[in-house]
Amino acid sequence: MQEDIDAAVQGVDEFWKKHWSDYFTESYTSPQVLGLYDGTAPDAPTCDGAPLEAGNAVYCPSEDFLAWDVGLMKQGYSTGDSYVYFVVAHEWGHAIQSRLDVALQEVSTELQADCLAGAELQGAQDDGTIGFEEGDAAELEQAIHSVSDQLPWTNPEDHGDADQRTKAFVRGLDGGVNACLPLTA
Numbered sequence: 001m002q003e004d005i006d007a008a009v010q011g012v013d014e015f016w017k018k019h020w021s022d023y024f025t026e027s028y029t030s031p032q033v034l035g036l037y038d039g040t041a042p043d044a045p046t047c048d049g050a051p052l053e054a055g056n057a058v059y060c061p062s063e064d065f066l067a068w069d070v071g072l073m074k075q076g077y078s079t080g081d082s083y084v085y086f087v088v089a090h091e092w093g094h095a096i097q098s099r100l101d102v103a104l105q106e107v108s109t110e111l112q113a114d115c116l117a118g119a120e121l122q123g124a125q126d127d128g129t130i131g132f133e134e135g136d137a138a139e140l141e142q143a144i145h146s147v148s149d150q151l152p153w154t155n156p157e158d159h160g161d162a163d164q165r166t167k168a169f170v171r172g173l174d175g176g177v178n179a180c181l182p183l184t185a
Helices: 002-021 072-079 082-097 109-127 134-146 162-175
Strands: 030-036 056-059 065-069
Touching: 002 030, 002 082, 030 072, 056 082, 056 134, 065 072, 065 082, 065 109, 072 134, 082 134, 109 162, 134 162
Parallel strands: 030 065
Antiparallel strands: 056 065
16 A cells, blocks of 8 residues: 555656746746654644544645544555545645635645546556556546545535535546636636
């Protein structure tokens, strides 16, 4: 599992290092990756002083770091290795949002992060930094469904339902980064 998490981190980060200037004028800086944490431990990492929750993955904008609970990742990984790629790419999508001008941020930040996850993963595959295997598309869809509407922090009011999240992810896969940005006239 750790090897797949590391590959997802490297692939997504390399995608943005290589292609940031294709889309945006500022320079790209990688977020810090705390990686796995134990949300049940009394010394769990914090974001703005609040301990990170068990069973969650998070991007902490004020401290510019990404982290994911080991229990969440193990549970998802048991359904297929693509799960960790989706979680890493989704949280990276939030890190990208925080680097964008507000005019380029969608109102539905969760669906935009899903779209960016699709764009990042497809772009990393196109660049050869991530390789998908037969069956990974079905695993990715299952991963999206498994994190939709079933956890306290995946309320469909802010994250969208499984169908909306899948459509956003596929929009990024098919259309790339530009498909994830609001139309600006």
